[in-house]
Amino acid sequence: MDTKIEKIRNCLLDAEKIRTAGAIIRAGGLVAFPTETVYGLGADALNACAARKIYEAKGRPSDNPLIVHIARFSDLERLSAALPSSAKRLSEAFWPGPLTIIVQKNEIVPYETTGGMDTVAVRMPNHPVALALIRESGGFVAAPSANSSGRPSPTLAGHVADDLDGRISMILDGGQVGIGIESTIIDLTEEIPTILRPGYITREMLQEVIGEVRIDPGILASDCTKKPKAPGMKYKHYAPRAELILVEGEEERVVSKINELSGQAFCDGKRVGVIGTDETCARYQAHVVISIGVRSDEEAIARRLYKVLREFDEMDIDIIYSESFATPNIGQAIMNRLLKAAGYQLIRV
Numbered sequence: 001m002d003t004k005i006e007k008i009r010n011c012l013l014d015a016e017k018i019r020t021a022g023a024i025i026r027a028g029g030l031v032a033f034p035t036e037t038v039y040g041l042g043a044d045a046l047n048a049c050a051a052r053k054i055y056e057a058k059g060r061p062s063d064n065p066l067i068v069h070i071a072r073f074s075d076l077e078r079l080s081a082a083l084p085s086s087a088k089r090l091s092e093a094f095w096p097g098p099l100t101i102i103v104q105k106n107e108i109v110p111y112e113t114t115g116g117m118d119t120v121a122v123r124m125p126n127h128p129v130a131l132a133l134i135r136e137s138g139g140f141v142a143a144p145s146a147n148s149s150g151r152p153s154p155t156l157a158g159h160v161a162d163d164l165d166g167r168i169s170m171i172l173d174g175g176q177v178g179i180g181i182e183s184t185i186i187d188l189t190e191e192i193p194t195i196l197r198p199g200y201i202t203r204e205m206l207q208e209v210i211g212e213v214r215i216d217p218g219i220l221a222s223d224c225t226k227k228p229k230a231p232g233m234k235y236k237h238y239a240p241r242a243e244l245i246l247v248e249g250e251e252e253r254v255v256s257k258i259n260e261l262s263g264q265a266f267c268d269g270k271r272v273g274v275i276g277t278d279e280t281c282a283r284y285q286a287h288v289v290i291s292i293g294v295r296s297d298e299e300a301i302a303r304r305l306y307k308v309l310r311e312f313d314e315m316d317i318d319i320i321y322s323e324s325f326a327t328p329n330i331g332q333a334i335m336n337r338l339l340k341a342a343g344y345q346l347i348r349v
C-alpha cells in the first residue's frame with residue numbers, strides 16, 4: 001500500500017485534503033493525524049473491520065482497547081449505556097483536551113474497538129485538524145497512538161512514517177504536537193473515579209471538578225507487582241531499541257552514578273547514551289549525551305521525551321542511562337512513561 005503524506009498548514013486552505021482523509025476513514029481505511037497529545041492512527045470506531053485493521057497495522061495485542069475520538073459533546077451520549085453526571089462535568093471542564101473518559105459502552109460500539117470490554121474510552125481532542133477530520137469521518141474515530149506497538153509514541157509525522165509507511169493510506173502532517181505525551185485516562189465506571197494513565201490533566205485538576213479521584217496503583221509500581229487496569233499499560237511500551245535504565249536521587253549523586261555506570265558499560269564494549277538536562281549535560285561522559293530540556297520546564301520535557309527516545313534509535317546505542325523526573329504534576333506522567341520504557345529498571349542513589 002502507498003502511504004500518502006499530506007502537509008496541513010491550515011484547515012480551511014487544506015479542507016480538500018481533510019475531506020479526502022475523511023472519505024478514506026468512512027470507507028474503512030486508516031489515516032494518521034495530529035492531535036494535541038501525540039499523532040493518532042484513525043479508523044471508523046463503529047466499523048468492526050476498520051478497527052481490526054488498526055491492530056494489524058500497529059501489531060497491537062487485540063485485548064488492548066482503542067480510544068474513540070469525537071468532535072461534538074452530544075456524541076458522548078451516543079456511545080454510552082449509562083452516563084454518570086461526572087462525565088458531563090469532566091467533559092465540560094476539560095474538552096476539547098487531553099482527557100479520556102471511560103464509561104459503559106452501548107451496542108453501537110463494536111467489541112473490536114473496545115478490545116472485548118463492556119466499557120468504552122472517549123475523548124474530544126483539542127486540535128483543529130483532528131476535529132475537522134473526525135467531523136468528515138462521520139463523528140467517531142478510534143485512534144490509538146500512531147506508532148508500531150511497543151515503540152515510543154509519535155510526536156512528528158516523520159515518526160509515524162518511520163513506523164507505519166506502507167501499512168496505512170494517509171498521514172496528515174500537522175507539524176510537531178503540543179503536549180507530547182498521551183491523554184490522562186479516567187475510569188468513571190469505578191465507585192471512586194480512577195486514573196488509569198497519568199497525563200497533562202492531573203489528579204488535583206480532576207478533583208477540583210468531581211471530588212475524590214484515585215490513581216490505579218498498578219501504573220506507578222516500580223516493581224510490576226500490581227497489574228494496571230488499562231490493558232495497554234501492562235505491555236512494554238514507549239520503548240527505545242536500546243536498554244534504558246533510570247537513576248533517581250539528588251542531582252550530584254545521580255550524575256556520578258550515571259558516569260560510573262557509563263564507564264563500566266564502556267569497558268564492556270557497549271555504546272552508551274545519557275539523557276540529562278540542560279543543568280547537568282556538560283558533566284556526563286558517554287558516547288552520546290542528549291539534554292531533554294531545562295529541569296524546571298516539565299511541559300517542554302514532556303514534549304521532547306519520545307523524540308529523544310527515537311533519536312537514540314538512530315544512533316546505534318546499546319544502553320541509555322537517564323535522570324528521573326518525579327513531581328506531582330506532569331512529572332508523574334513523564335516518569336510513568338520512562339518507567340515503562342525502561343521495563344521498570346530504576347536505581348535509587
Ligand code: AMP
Pocket residue numbers: 064065066067102114117119120121143144145182185196197229230231232233
Ligand atoms: P493509546 O491510544 O495507544 O495511547 O492506548 C489507549 C490506552 O487506553 C491503552 O492503555 C488502553 O488500554 C486504554 N483503554 C482504552 N479503552 C479502555 C477501556 N475501556 N478500559 C480500560 N482502558 C482502556
Ligand code: MG
Pocket residue numbers: 144145153
Ligand atoms: Mg499507544
